[in-house]
Amino acid sequence: MEVAARELREGAPHSTIVLAEEMTQGRGRRGSSWISPKDGNLYVTLILRASGEPSLNAYRRSQANFATPLAVARAVKDTEPTLNPMIRWPRAVEIGGHKVSGSLIEVHDEEGIEHFAVGIGINVNAEFCNNETFSQNVTSLRCASQKVIDRELLLAQVCSNLDELLETPPDDLQKQYLRWPSVTELDSEVSLLDKTSKQPIVDGKVHGITTSMDLVVEADNGSQIEVSEVGTITVFPKGRRYRAEL
Structure with missing residues (x-):
């Protein structure tokens, strides 16, 4: 992300792709660390340079x-049709309840116009399968499919999908997001936890998602809570043991 941010500041054009074989200072949302082994995965940052008005x-x-x-979810499904990727709010992708991909979007302001560095990590051919440290939290496409996955093909599919989707109005994207199989889909039971203390806050059901990506939860106590991805609350399917994000 640091290299991509520098490239963006120095005028790199729209759709510039920055690839890495390994990340030694990877990070996730809210500055959390991201384990990024040098083991056949895909670490890519795409520069999305905007045009038009700040409005x-x-x-x-x-x-x-x-x-x-x-x-990402579409690319995984298209590259290996036997897999069933599911989205977990806000931008994680899971297979069988194990995280396989995460992304981070950084905003860079130039004279009031926002440009984006979109960092995507996908566990592709890492062999987490028999690693007790990782296997309880994450999986890779190789572990899930028992096949070696073509990273170049997967990357091309991600980029192609992203180009197509970014031509779609947000309201339509929101509907597509809600239609895709998800562990945090509408009416699913979830638990809200404090990210720092890992303590439960309240249980409830997913009621919706706003166009600004806030998750709307109808709590069991009758209140309605909008959970922001930049806040201190994390959301998990009810009954799933809290696992630190990797």
Whole structure:
């Protein structure tokens, strides 16, 4: 992400791709660390340079938020049809309850216009299968499919999907996001936990998602809570043991 951010500041054009074989200072949302072994995975940052008026910033931000996990989930399914990737709010992709992909979107402001560095990590050919440290939390496409996956083909599919989806209005992207199989789909039972203390806050059901990517939860106590991805709350399917994000 640091290299991509520098490239963006120095005027790199739209759709510039920055690839890495390994990340030694990977990070996730809210500055959490991201384990990024040198083991055949895919670590890519795409530069999305906007044009137009600052009034379109929220529109474009919404597009990027919804399009990114959809692009990854579709690419996984298209590359290996035997797999069934599911989205977990906001932008994680899971297979069989184990995380296989995450993404981070950084905003860079230039004279009031927001440009984006979209960092995507996908566990492709890492052999987590028999590693007790990782296997309880994450999986890879190779572990899930028992096949070696073509990383170049997967990357091309992600980029193609993202290009297509970013031409779609946010309202339509929101509908596509909600239609894709998800562990945090509408009416699913979830638990809200404090990210720092790992303590439960409240249980409830997913009621919806706003165009700004806030998750709306109807709590069991009758209140309605909007959970922001930049806040201190994390959301898991009810009954799933909390696992630190990797």
